[in-house]
Amino acid sequence: MRAMRIHRLGPVGESDPPLKLEEIDTPSAGGGEVLLRVHACGVCHTELDEIEGRTPPPTLPVTPGHQVVGTVVTEGPDCRLGLVGKRVGVAWIYSACGECRWCRSGRENLCPDFMATGRDAPGGYAEFMVVPEAFAHEIPAEIGDLEATPLLCAGAVGCRALRLCRLENGEALGLTGFGASGHLVLQMARHLYPDSPIHVFARSAREREFALDLGADWAGHTTDTPERGLDAVIDTTPAWLPVLAAMQRLAPGGRLVINAIRKEAGDHDTLGDLDYDRHLWREKTLTTVANVTRQDVADCLRLAAEIPLKPHVTPYPLEKANQALLEVKAGHIRGAKVLEIAEHP
Numbered sequence: 001m002r003a004m005r006i007h008r009l010g011p012v013g014e015s016d017p018p019l020k021l022e023e024i025d026t027p028s029a030g031g032g033e034v035l036l037r038v039h040a041c042g043v044c045h046t047e048l049d050e051i052e053g054r055t056p057p058p059t060l061p062v063t064p065g066h067q068v069v070g071t072v073v074t075e076g077p078d079c080r081l082g083l084v085g086k087r088v089g090v091a092w093i094y095s096a097c098g099e100c101r102w103c104r105s106g107r108e109n110l111c112p113d114f115m116a117t118g119r120d121a122p123g124g125y126a127e128f129m130v131v132p133e134a135f136a137h138e139i140p141a142e143i144g145d146l147e148a149t150p151l152l153c154a155g156a157v158g159c160r161a162l163r164l165c166r167l168e169n170g171e172a173l174g175l176t177g178f179g180a181s182g183h184l185v186l187q188m189a190r191h192l193y194p195d196s197p198i199h200v201f202a203r204s205a206r207e208r209e210f211a212l213d214l215g216a217d218w219a220g221h222t223t224d225t226p227e228r229g230l231d232a233v234i235d236t237t238p239a240w241l242p243v244l245a246a247m248q249r250l251a252p253g254g255r256l257v258i259n260a261i262r263k264e265a266g267d268h269d270t271l272g273d274l275d276y277d278r279h280l281w282r283e284k285t286l287t288t289v290a291n292v293t294r295q296d297v298a299d300c301l302r303l304a305a306e307i308p309l310k311p312h313v314t315p316y317p318l319e320k321a322n323q324a325l326l327e328v329k330a331g332h333i334r335g336a337k338v339l340e341i342a343e344h345p
């Protein structure tokens with residue numbers, strides 16, 4: 001089969017394409033695993049984080065890709081779910097131990113043995129991949145192959161962030177940063193909390209306009225202040241200034257949920273302005289989002305079919321994966337980039 005694989009880690013640039021197109025053996029499903037013929041795989045910023053060493057794969061070469069849609073072609077021994085012939089998705093969660101205290105309390109995303117698709121196990125930048133059947137998600141018929149891929153990452157993690165907001169209908173929500181996840185979260189929040197005013201903070205005027213088009217009640221610059229205090233804010237920026245700005249805008253009892261793999265060092269000094277009275281007092285809380293659970297993925301797919309949510313996607317052939325990654329790095333995020341690997345039969 002054909003696969004685009006990572007062979008070495010380092011900065012991604014024009015002159016040095018990070019992935020190599022190769023002909024490798026088609027894997028076979030082991031105990032409890034299924035083999036998928038991949039139809040499509042989303043391209044995520046996390047692939048850059050892997051290649052540039054911020055979340056490095058433990059062994060090389062590795063096939064990246066963790067927003068995979070395909071049809072199950074065969075199953076290994078001990079499979080019980082009868083998935084052969086079904087269209088399924090694979091998300092960032094490839095497996096978790098199922099036995100530790102985090103797994104047993106619905107927080108398998110925090111499992112010490114968490115394995116990530118396309119980093120700790122081969123992912124979907126290939127014509128076939130295997131996955132434990134218990135970690136394959138059936139895709140609702142309403143959702144197309146390409147449209148499903150961003151739901152498996154940006155959508156699922158957005159769903160998790162929204163859950164951690166513990167919002168009640170009518171409470172005010174803020175989104176600071178408005179990228180791939182923000183677009184989907186805005187539409188999910190609009191559906192789940194019809195009476196909640198939604199505020200979007202974004203640096204670019206184009207993003208603010210887009211937020212209003214998608215149903216936001218208010219859109220402003222990162223440091224603008226809306227009229228009312230916010231009950232919850234989801235921050236998806238790589239910086240610290242929006243964190244302080246959001247904490248200051250929280251209403252008493254407000255929740256800030258940071259949905260970012262890391263914060264950049266650039267404006268770390270801003271934290272020197274942290275003021276107990278303005279930013280923390282009155283039971284404000286701060287949490288972060290790490291990975292996803294199968295529940296987050298299932299919830300997102302169900303919601304997307306119900307709304308219906310149709311993410312904008314730009315298809316690329318498998319062999320153009322390097323170009324897609326370079327464009328992600330350049331920050332052209334409007335519309336998810338998706339490798340279209342095989343036609344849906």
Ligand SMILES: [Zn+2]
Nearest residue numbers: 044046153154
């Ligand atoms: Zn991702």
Ligand SMILES: [Zn+2]
Nearest residue numbers: 097100103111
């Ligand atoms: Zn575990």
